Amino acid sequence: MHEMGIASSILEAVRKEQLLYPGYRATKVGVRIGEFAGVDGESLRFCFDAIVKDSPLAPLELGIEARGGDELDLGWVEFDDAECDDSAVEVAA
Amino acid sequence: MIQVPVERKVLSENDRVAAGLREALQSTGTLSLNFIGSPGSGKTAFLERTLQMLPQGTRAAVVTGDIQTENDAIRLARYGYPVRQITTGGACHLDARMVEKHLEGWDLGALDILFIENIGNLVCPTSYDLGEDAKIVVLSVAEGEDKPLKYPGIFRKAELMILNKIDLLPYVPFRPELAREYARRIHPEIDIISTSSLRGTGFDQWIDWLNARRSRKCDREVLHACTR
Numbered sequence: 001m002h003e004m005g006i007a008s009s010i011l012e013a014v015r016k017e018q019l020l021y022p023g024y025r026a027t028k029v030g031v032r033i034g035e036f037a038g039v040d041g042e043s044l045r046f047c048f049d050a051i052v053k054d055s056p057l058a059p060l061e062l063g064i065e066a067r068g069g070d071e072l073d074l075g076w077v078e079f080d081d082a083e084c085d086d087s088a089v090e091v092a093a
Numbered sequence: 094m095i096q097v098p099v100e101r102k103v104l105s106e107n108d109r110v111a112a113g114l115r116e117a118l119q120s121t122g123t124l125s126l127n128f129i130g131s132p133g134s135g136k137t138a139f140l141e142r143t144l145q146m147l148p149q150g151t152r153a154a155v156v157t158g159d160i161q162t163e164n165d166a167i168r169l170a171r172y173g174y175p176v177r178q179i180t181t182g183g184a185c186h187l188d189a190r191m192v193e194k195h196l197e198g199w200d201l202g203a204l205d206i207l208f209i210e211n212i213g214n215l216v217c218p219t220s221y222d223l224g225e226d227a228k229i230v231v232l233s234v235a236e237g238e239d240k241p242l243k244y245p246g247i248f249r250k251a252e253l254m255i256l257n258k259i260d261l262l263p264y265v266p267f268r269p270e271l272a273r274e275y276a277r278r279i280h281p282e283i284d285i286i287s288t289s290s291l292r293g294t295g296f297d298q299w300i301d302w303l304n305a306r307r308s309r310k311c312d313r314e315v316l317h318a319c320t321r
Contacts, residue, residue: 002184002221006103009103009105010103012106035245037246038217038220072104072220073103074101074102074105076096076099079094079096
């Protein structure tokens, strides 16, 4: 199942990207998968979720954009300001 | 929340190693071919017959991949060329780092052709660049002729399709013209050669393709590395 190796490569890329943005936390990574890339999106998501949950990057969501060629590209990473934790904010009614 | 564009290959680390391999093989004028096909498509037998039929003086070597066993390396080593086995222990494809590691200690300058036999699989090996000059897909007539439609990725990327085991055609309901049509539907420029490794059928055409491909590489690459 080469999707596991690909999931590991995505995590490694996010880990490197994370180092460039101290104070922020990666929340989602977007990949583009071409129809001829030989990669099954659902298998990739399964593998990604399996390895991310035990990694320092958890929780991290995988976004998949289907494309037409044979590309297998990392497109973007979304970051939240780690010091601005929405869950800690109480909204006064 | 901020979204940062990254815009790079997911397998950029593999691609980095593959680029290094390609550069090394280009500097020595070594033609590198990556064979991909289903388990049982006849890749090893095809390479055995190829090694038997290479023009005298051709300096070739083989790196062969399998999940377990060194059986293929033992078979291929009988023909007097250097052979190394990559045993992946479960991985369904070779990657550039595995190939790089198994080329260590070989003088690439002393090689005209490097054959890489990938793990038997039509999907996973397709994603991994091994620094090769060309991917070659091996399809046997014991499979379905619609494999090019079912696994378009490799047929799209391969420069050549070997339609193998044609000695079995009288015994199987395989329509070779349909397989060719499907392959060209996916990749109109793909070259196709029909072979029987058992009988040697089609191997003159294959050796001609190999020589032409090597000449084409030498025309493009460092000419002094291609003196033979």
